[in-house]
Amino acid sequence: MSEPDVSTSVRRAVPPISWRRRVTDHVMTGVAVLTVVLVLIPLIAIFGYLIYKGVGSLNWAFLTHIPVPEGEVGGGMANAIVGSALILAVASLIGVPFGVGAGIYLAEFGRNRLGSAIRFTADVLNGVPSIVIGIVAYAIVVLSQKHFSALAGGVALAIMMVPTISRTTEEMLLLVPQALREAAYGLGIPRWRTTLSITLRTATSGVITGIMLAFARIAGETAPLLFTALGNEYWSGRLPWNSHWQRQPWTLGLDQPTAALPLQIFKYATSPYDDLHRQAWAGAFVLIILIVTSVAAVRYVVRRGTFGAA
Amino acid sequence: MPGPQPVEGTKVTSTSADQVTPLLQTSGGEVPDRIFRSAMTLCGLAVLGVLVLIVYELMSGSRLSWHAFGFKFFGGSDWDPVNEHFGALPFIYGTLVSSLVALIIAVPLAVGVAVFTTEMCPKALRGPLSFFVELLAAIPSVIYGLWAIFVLVPLLSGHVQPFLAETLGWTGLFSGPPYGIGMLAAGIILAIMIVPIISAITREVLLVVPQHQREGVLALGATRWEMIRVGVLRNARAGIVGGIILGLGRALGETMAVTMVIGNRPEIAKSLFAPGYTMASVLANEFSEATGDVYLSSLIEIGLALFLVTIIVNALAQLLVWTVTRGQPARGHV
Numbered sequence: 001m002s003e004p005d006v007s008t009s010v011r012r013a014v015p016p017i018s019w020r021r022r023v024t025d026h027v028m029t030g031v032a033v034l035t036v037v038l039v040l041i042p043l044i045a046i047f048g049y050l051i052y053k054g055v056g057s058l059n060w061a062f063l064t065h066i067p068v069p070e071g072e073v074g075g076g077m078a079n080a081i082v083g084s085a086l087i088l089a090v091a092s093l094i095g096v097p098f099g100v101g102a103g104i105y106l107a108e109f110g111r112n113r114l115g116s117a118i119r120f121t122a123d124v125l126n127g128v129p130s131i132v133i134g135i136v137a138y139a140i141v142v143l144s145q146k147h148f149s150a151l152a153g154g155v156a157l158a159i160m161m162v163p164t165i166s167r168t169t170e171e172m173l174l175l176v177p178q179a180l181r182e183a184a185y186g187l188g189i190p191r192w193r194t195t196l197s198i199t200l201r202t203a204t205s206g207v208i209t210g211i212m213l214a215f216a217r218i219a220g221e222t223a224p225l226l227f228t229a230l231g232n233e234y235w236s237g238r239l240p241w242n243s244h245w246q247r248q249p250w251t252l253g254l255d256q257p258t259a260a261l262p263l264q265i266f267k268y269a270t271s272p273y274d275d276l277h278r279q280a281w282a283g284a285f286v287l288i289i290l291i292v293t294s295v296a297a298v299r300y301v302v303r304r305g306t307f308g309a310a
Numbered sequence: 311m312p313g314p315q316p317v318e319g320t321k322v323t324s325t326s327a328d329q330v331t332p333l334l335q336t337s338g339g340e341v342p343d344r345i346f347r348s349a350m351t352l353c354g355l356a357v358l359g360v361l362v363l364i365v366y367e368l369m370s371g372s373r374l375s376w377h378a379f380g381f382k383f384f385g386g387s388d389w390d391p392v393n394e395h396f397g398a399l400p401f402i403y404g405t406l407v408s409s410l411v412a413l414i415i416a417v418p419l420a421v422g423v424a425v426f427t428t429e430m431c432p433k434a435l436r437g438p439l440s441f442f443v444e445l446l447a448a449i450p451s452v453i454y455g456l457w458a459i460f461v462l463v464p465l466l467s468g469h470v471q472p473f474l475a476e477t478l479g480w481t482g483l484f485s486g487p488p489y490g491i492g493m494l495a496a497g498i499i500l501a502i503m504i505v506p507i508i509s510a511i512t513r514e515v516l517l518v519v520p521q522h523q524r525e526g527v528l529a530l531g532a533t534r535w536e537m538i539r540v541g542v543l544r545n546a547r548a549g550i551v552g553g554i555i556l557g558l559g560r561a562l563g564e565t566m567a568v569t570m571v572i573g574n575r576p577e578i579a580k581s582l583f584a585p586g587y588t589m590a591s592v593l594a595n596e597f598s599e600a601t602g603d604v605y606l607s608s609l610i611e612i613g614l615a616l617f618l619v620t621i622i623v624n625a626l627a628q629l630l631v632w633t634v635t636r637g638q639p640a641r642g643h644v
Binding site: 017021022024025028029031032033034035036038039040042043045046049050053097098099100101102104105106108109110114115117118120121122123124125126127128129130131132133134135136138139140148159162163166190191192195216217219220221222223226227230262265266269270277280281284287288291292295 | 454628
């Protein structure tokens with residue numbers, strides 16, 4: 001008989017919630033749900049249009065041909081797809097080692113003033129507008145080489161990769177238990193070997209996650225390429241059957257103005273021709289597939305990974 | 311500091327280093343260790359170097375324009391490449407107004423989403439929901455622009471702008487011909503782009519608020535909304551403001567989507583329907599075609615101004631978020 005007694009006494013002790021407070025509570029819940037709906041609408045609209053317009057516009061010619069003269073129908077973005085791959089490869093080759101290295105420094109040696117300064121700088125660099133990075137790459141690479149190039153575009157994107165990669169690498173390395181390092185030292189393994197073969201190896205999946213996220217972020221970047229890679233309506237002399245290749249095979253065409261998917265999308269979207277609009281949608285679809293694939297790869301790696309997959 | 315330290319730095323160890331051989335000294339570990347450490351330090355220093363390089367290049371590049379116009383550069387409103395006379399006011403105005411419009415739209419939405427996902431939403435929905443919102447952050451700017459040109463702008467000019475002109479036209483903010491393209495379109499697309507950043511950080515900050523705060527307020531007889539208002543939002547205020555400022559930083563520097571819909575005309579107009587121009591989009595449009603040293607230098611000076619503003623805004627945001635989450639970087643992505 002004690003149960004009802006308690007509940008009635010509690011009910012008496014707690015004053016009833018007034019209808020005004022109750023209504024406010026419900027209204028605010030409704031408002032929160034409404035905000036979620038309002039945010040999801042553009043997301044669904046953007047992906048819906050991308051798939052609807054993109055799939056409809058995609059064809060074999062788009063993937064295998066280069067652009068036709070303006071105003072004509074047909075052609076594709078084959079050179080831009082290859083160009084994007086080239087620029088992203090250059091960016092990764094420069095950005096990943098520096099980013100991971102900086103991350104290792106921060107995690108293993110960076111508990112000091114310099115470490116804090118680098119950490120803060122990396123976080124601040126993350127917020128620098130990409131177009132400003134483009135100006136800097138222009139000043140460093142384009143002005144000294146005297147022409148626009150894939151290399152300049154790659155440098156610009158590499159600068160954008162480093163802060164992200166270094167911070168995630170640091171986070172992931174710090175997740176590796178201290179005892180593992182100590183065990184390695186106990187076996188007489190030198191510090192550098194411990195860091196590379198034990199710590200970094202343990203955190204591999206997490207570090208790769210960071211790299212792929214940075215990659216996904218720069219893959220769609222347009223602004224820093226506008227005056228570094230510039231864009232190109234043709235192959236930029238990096239293919240074996242091109243005459244430029246035969247003259248200077250060692251440059252790989254890295255010193256030429258190079259087309260890139262995001263640049264091409266921008267150019268076509270702002271052009272007055274319907275067929276170019278169609279190709280802009282197709283290009284956007286290919287680009288988003290590239291990005292979603294790399295993010296999905298991240299999720300796959302994370303799910304398979306052991307440590308470091310926070 | 312993990313593990314046994316090789317002798318370095320402090321006075322105590324350097325005097326005793328000769329007598330005491332480190333216990334775990336291994337064969338030949340010393341020199342490669344030092345090389346490794348130097349190499350990693352170099353990578354770390356490269357991060358600082360990049361910042362220094364950015365500052366140096368922007369300053370030296372803009373010297374010409376600084377000598378020609380001085381402070382008047384930021385107050386002047388004519389942009390005349392032919393006569394080499396440059397003033398950045400219309401671009402500053404466009405950047406500020408479009409970002410402000412974006413914040414006004416994005417902040418309530420982003421905070422609402424964050425509150426819903428952390429405090430109200432059923433557990434099963436929580437993961438997918440934040441995943442979808444963060445998916446918004448993964449879409450490249452140029453695709454937002456593409457979508458805005460072909461979907462948002464026609465929607466604005468066909469339905470939204472006539473409606474706004476009819477109901478709120480008397481304020482002067484919503485008057486003029488409804489082209490669709492203009493400041494309002496730029497503000498809306500920016501808002502869509504910064505919602506994920508603000509809501510991701512707000513969510514992080516809300517999750518840091520200790521559970522007993524919520525329980526305490528509930529035990530006093532509060533409704534759920536009162537608990538959120540008093541127990542959660544009030545405690546997380548500084549961090550939320552940090553997230554908002556970080557979103558502002560992103561909006562100020564956003565280039566492609568804005569360039570594609572703002573109309574690109576260096577004018578200062580009161581109406582949000584009118585076309586405008588931002589600092590980032592003038593760089594995007596004119597940098598590679600700038601003829602003449604003063605012209606290029608003026609553009610670089612705009613870049614410098616944009617850089618300085620975003621640096622200050624981001625540093626401020628970083629500090630605010632750090633006060634709440636204690637040292638974790640504030641990130642707008644997954």
